Amino acid sequence: xxxxxxxxxxxxxxxxxxxxxxxxxxxxxxxxxxxxxxxxxxxxxxxxxxxxxxxxxxxxxxxxxxxxxxxxxxxx
Numbered sequence: 001x002x003x004x005x006x007x008x009x010x011x012x013x014x015x016x017x018x019x020x021x022x023x024x025x026x027x028x029x030x031x032x033x034x035x036x037x038x039x040x041x042x043x044x045x046x047x048x049x050x051x052x053x054x055x056x057x058x059x060x061x062x063x064x065x066x067x068x069x070x071x072x073x074x075x076x
Contacts, residue, residue, distance in 0.1 A: 005053045012050030016042045 019042010026035035 008053050009050050012046040012048075015049055016046035018042060019045065 019038050019040075023035045023037075023039035023042065026032075026038050
């Protein structure tokens with residue numbers, strides 16, 4: 001479970017950084033509204049990706065490892 005949580009947190013951090021970078025490029029191109037949308041989208045993506053494991057475990061009562069194990073057995 002901790003490996004999946006860490007990978008989700010890393011993915012969320014990457015989404016935030018990419019959103020900020022694209023937002024800065026939009027600001028440099030004098031597209032202010034596009035810059036704010038890119039930064040907001042990056043922050044929203046980071047929140048969703050970062051908190052995904054906790055949401056799944058709180059909604060279903062299962063850990064992510066149980067869900068992944070079940071998905072692997074169904075697909076195999």
